[in-house]
Amino acid sequence: MKIKKGIQLIDQHDKNFMYGGKFGGNFIPETLKKPIDDLTKLFAKLRKDKKFLNERDYYFNTYVGAPTPFIKLENLTEHLGGAQIYAKVVSEANGGAHKIYNATVHCLIAKRARKKFIVGDTGAGYAGKMLSMAAKKFGLKCKIFMGAKDIKRQRPNVEAMKKNGATVVPVYSGSQTLVDAVSECMRYWVSNCDTTHMCVGSTVGPNIFIKIAAWSTAQISRELIKQVKEEFGEVPKKIKLLNCVGGGSSAMGFWNEFMDTDAEFIGIEAGGPRNSRLHAAPLTNGSKIGILHGAAQYVIQDKEGQIGSTESISAGLDYPGISPLHCFLKDTKRAMYTSASDEEALKAYQLVSKLENISPSLEPSHAFSEAIRLAPKLKPSEIIIVNSCGDSIKDKDIIKQKLGSYIR
């Protein structure tokens, strides 16, 4: 299994839409075959359509707010003593996280497909919040599926979705988290695919959704590679790009343009509560390949193939599967994966918020935790960049409950 140079990672699949012959594909009910084929054809056309690309860039610049800042974390670097630590502050994008890229592109596609309704899933509530924002902006009626447990723990984002005019549908089946929200959203699409466009919130699901999500978030690294070259004159030889991974869309976007450079990629999964076995880290913990939500991937499951339950303090990472693209990056050894526990993420949030002007949400705090662990072991000539892809404000309640106080 090998990654080809000079070809976008999302396009490195075979005729069955499998990456490395093992990951991805379209394991879908017959009813979805045609809507997915239609969307696949439409997206292939739009990717080459100059007008569409201009439109995307226009909205990324004026609506999302490009480029998001690239800053050096001077205090953290000094505090840890070792590698130079930088952050790409994607949380400065409109809405406060990377999910806005995928949401905006999906709305633009839905308009081209002449669909008036758009549905999506959400875990941390960011994907849902952004989709509801973009839907409002582009005049689409929006419905968001969200696990009942997540609705409780991510209140601020739920309020935002409702304010944007979206219907939030609570999902009570299974573990009542992201995995069930995605299932329920797919079921809804099976029943309404003639009038409704579906947005999958991350680089998971049937192949076309993986492609659209990764193609959209790639904006992050398009900006970053320019910013890195401005800062260092070139892409440095010793550079590590750290990103949390749940479904994996933020990391894919953060790494995409660096694929053919020397940059090292480190993905950080959710380890769950310390000593817990209910981690959401299929790559770190050697899960087997299975089928989840239409795609083959490393997935937490039992021997028979029942999908396992996960637990993480960060709703956005609380997912038993992982993008087939990350499985491909893992098996080709292009990226490395590790995990951080709930406690480590909380500590990282606290330290970064105390020392710096940014305050990462619990998802990127997993990545910061790894940066904090690594930096002191590295030389000052080495560079770590962390994707700060969410803001802690949405986790205010959880943080207060766990740490007694909230700082930002």
Place this chain on the structure above:
Amino acid sequence: MKSKIAITFEKCKKEKRAALITYTVAGDNTKSNSFKILNSISKHADILELGFPHNTPIADGGQIQGSSYRALKNGIKLKNVFQIVKKFKKLKPNKPLILMGYYNLIYQSGENNFIKDCKVAGVDGLIVVDLPYPENKSFSKKCKKNSINFIQLLSPTTSRERMKKIIKDSHDMIYYISMLSTTGGILKVSPRKILKNYNNIKSINRKKNLVIGFGITNKTIGSLKKADGLVVGSQLCKTIDNSLKKRLNTAKVLDKMVYNLKKKII
């Protein structure tokens, strides 16, 4: 040699009626009770579909999800599903039994192991909800080699071009999904429209046995009786749920229900 599924359709055609196909979930609500239910409804049903439950069923509505979760909660394993089939086929070797479920369970067993287990237990056919054509080509071939019917699905979104290809690759039974819906939806398309689509599909190859499923209940079944076969699933799962709540004898309740369904199509 003709398959039991083919023989059953021939028999129903001679009797000038649709075949009645039932769907229940193995292990709902317990191993022994689901066997009892299967056995009692087999008096009236022509073909039995038995679900092997998965906890992330992306194409199933509330009722079948409920049955699946109930079965899994009570500890049903694939091994038990095959035991139920084996026990049933010992009693009624000529009654066709089709297993239905999601691909991940087959993938984890290994395709060849799964087919072997099917063969040993006496499974006549397989429906794999999330393994569409052409991705199912190699698996369906393996099934055929082992005298197991791989049942292809068609839906209102399937183009005629695609239908031709799928039908060409099909075995003794094809399943037409009546409408855009998960299982258990309310029939939102008129029976006339469904039958029109049905006839269009039949015109591609009259010899193929085509059954209609999704949204079929005791209220709608009569209006679709011109089909080669009709599948009732969610209504049975819902009835199991209700009779469990009322502490009734589920096997008896289901027996009566399937008897009444049958009456409506003869």
